[in-house]
Amino acid sequence: MNTFSINTLVRENILKLKPYISFRDHNEFNEPIYLDANESPFGEWNRYPDSTQRKLKNSLAELRSLSPAQIAVGNGSDELIDLIIKIFCEPKKDAILMMNPSFAMYGFYATINENRVLQLDLDENFEIVKEDFLKTVKEESIKVFFLCSPNNPTGNSTEDIEFYLQNFDGIVVVDEAYIEFSGKKSSLELLAQYPNLIVLQTFSKAWGIAGARVGVAYASEEIIQLINTVKAPYNVNALSQELILNALEDENRLKDNVRDIVAERTWLQDQFKDTDCITKVFPTDANFFLIKLKDIDKVYAKMLEQEILTSRRDPAIPGCIRINVGTRQENEKLVNLLKNI
Ligand SMILES: *Cc1c(COP(=O)(O)O)cnc(C)c1O
Numbered sequence: 001m002n003t004f005s006i007n008t009l010v011r012e013n014i015l016k017l018k019p020y021i022s023f024r025d026h027n028e029f030n031e032p033i034y035l036d037a038n039e040s041p042f043g044e045w046n047r048y049p050d051s052t053q054r055k056l057k058n059s060l061a062e063l064r065s066l067s068p069a070q071i072a073v074g075n076g077s078d079e080l081i082d083l084i085i086k087i088f089c090e091p092k093k094d095a096i097l098m099m100n101p102s103f104a105m106y107g108f109y110a111t112i113n114e115n116r117v118l119q120l121d122l123d124e125n126f127e128i129v130k131e132d133f134l135k136t137v138k139e140e141s142i143k144v145f146f147l148c149s150p151n152n153p154t155g156n157s158t159e160d161i162e163f164y165l166q167n168f169d170g171i172v173v174v175d176e177a178y179i180e181f182s183g184k185k186s187s188l189e190l191l192a193q194y195p196n197l198i199v200l201q202t203f204s205k206a207w208g209i210a211g212a213r214v215g216v217a218y219a220s221e222e223i224i225q226l227i228n229t230v231k232a233p234y235n236v237n238a239l240s241q242e243l244i245l246n247a248l249e250d251e252n253r254l255k256d257n258v259r260d261i262v263a264e265r266t267w268l269q270d271q272f273k274d275t276d277c278i279t280k281v282f283p284t285d286a287n288f289f290l291i292k293l294k295d296i297d298k299v300y301a302k303m304l305e306q307e308i309l310t311s312r313r314d315p316a317i318p319g320c321i322r323i324n325v326g327t328r329q330e331n332e333k334l335v336n337l338l339k340n341i
Contacts, residue, residue, distance in 0.1 A: 006195060006222050009143055009170060014087050019229040022051040049238035052228075056241050059248045060216060064188060070218055072227040075235045077177065077202045077215025080227065081146070082109040084198060084217075087226050088143040088171055089115040097136060097145040099128060101153060101316050103175065106146040118142060126154035126282070130163065137168045148175040150182050153313050153322040155284030157184050165194045171223075173198045180206035180258050181265075182285035188218055195220050203244055205287060206258050212240040261287050264325045268335070277341040279319070288324035296321065299341060308334055 007015060024036060040046045057068040064071075074080035085096060085106075091114040098106045100119035107117040118136060123129055137145070145168055149158040158164075165172050174187040176199055187199050198219040204210035214236060217227060247253055265287065272281045272291060277299055280292035293299045296312070296319050303310055311322040325331065 006171075006220065009088050010226060011087065011090050014226065014230060017229055020051075020233045022048075022233055025051045025054075045238060047238070048234050049236060049241055051233040053236055053241060055245055056236075056248075059245060063248065064218065066188070066191070066218060067221070069221045070191065070224055072217040072219070072224045072231070073236050074215045074217065074227075074231070076204065076213040077175070077200045077217070078105055078109075079231070079235060080200055080215050080217045081105055081173070081175075082112075083227050083230050084144060084171065084173060085109050085113050085115060087230055089113060091115065093141060094143045095139070095141045097142045099146075099148060099151060101126075101151075101313070102146070102148045103152045103177075116141070122151075122154065126151065126156050128158060128164075133164065134167060137170075142168075142170055144171045144173060146173045146175060148177075149187075150178040150184075150285040152177065152286070153288070153290060153311065153317070155282055155286045155289050157182055157285045161187050162190065162194075165190065165197055168196070171196050171198060173200060175200045177202045177205055178286035180254065181262060181287050184285060191218060191220070195222070198223060203247070206261070207247060207254055208257050209243065209247060212243050214240050214244050261325050264328060264331060265289070267328070268323075268325060268331050271331075271335045272338075275335070275338045277338055282320075288322055290317065290320045290322050292319045293321060294319075299338070302337060302341060303334075306333070306337060308337065 024032065034047065037048055039048065053073045056073055057071045060071050061068040072080065074083065089096060089110065095116035095118050096106060096110045097118045097120065100121050110117050120128055120132055120136060145164065147158060147161065147164055149161065150156060161174060174197065176186055179186050179201065187197065190197055191199065198217055200215060200217055202215040203212060217224070269281060272278050277294050278291050279294055282290040290313065296314055300312060300321065313320040313322050
């Protein structure tokens with residue numbers, strides 16, 4: 001992947017695009033009088049947010065030991081997935097590649113952009129079959145490979161991420177929405193080596209701030225510049241930027257959240273092991289796991305009766321439900337129900 005520039009992968013219209021520049025966000029002022037954006041002069045949230053998300057990026061850059069120019073912030077990582085597809089995939093021509101089963105949003109946004117969605121069927125341990133990958137990526141129209149690790153909904157991580165970076169002449173997006181729960185190394189450390197890598201992370205899961213809708217892309221400055229160019233100027237609202245900045249200053253927040261969830265995950269796993277209606281508990285690196293049930297229709301109906309919401313994954317994954325870790329009280333209610341079936 002070091003043989004050519006990223007620009008050869010970018011759609012032509014995107015390469016020509018001039019970004020919308022908010023003058024006030026790209027210049028330094030002391031005490032400006034804002035008469036430039038038709039805002040109200042009254043109120044607390046009367047101003048448009050910083051379109052460059054400068055403070056947020058500086059804070060993240062420090063945390064990750066990267067440059068702010070290697071960071072893009074989105075309205076959830078969902079927005080970043082959408083933008084990445086729009087930057088690289090020509091409608092009606094190019095394709096994305098994803099694992100199967102994996103996170104549905106990759107296919108959703110690709111389909112909206114009229115790009116084909118090619119899938120790599122995972123093996124019985126939910127792992128990628130490397131020979132299939134090598135065969136599939138020979139197709140030149142594949143521009144982006146979405147590699148979800150730990151994978152949603154299977155919960156397992158992909159080993160040897162570098163293999164995929166080295167053997168694909170397109171963009172590899174490593175979606176690390178659940179990395180904090182995994183104890184495995186983040187692919188962030190590979191950024192310096194691989195210009196075709198984008199790492200996605202989010203504040204929606206381990207950070208516990210899904211309501212704010214904030215996701216982050218880490219990549220080369222070139223790729224980040226492209227994302228900055230195509231994004232809506234004010235894509236992350238002022239309240240969310242402030243909320244996330246405060247969360248980043250709270251050193252223990254993430255650690256405590258992750259410790260508590262991982263402890264509950266272990267407790268739930270133990271409980272599930274001797275629950276008759278469950279035939280298999282899949283290993284997980286995330287805050288959820290897949291369980292296989294003897295009679296999924298019956299169990300799911302009982303759960304709904306008690307308003308316990310879980311995610312059915314059948315028929316794609318036969319007999320399986322994805323359940324995420326809740327509080328001890330919530331988990332106990334779930335376990336009681338399952339043990340009494
Ligand atoms: C939950 C999740 C996300 C997070 O999306 P946000 O838009 O940041 O909330 C991204 N990728 C995967 C695989 C997920 O499961």
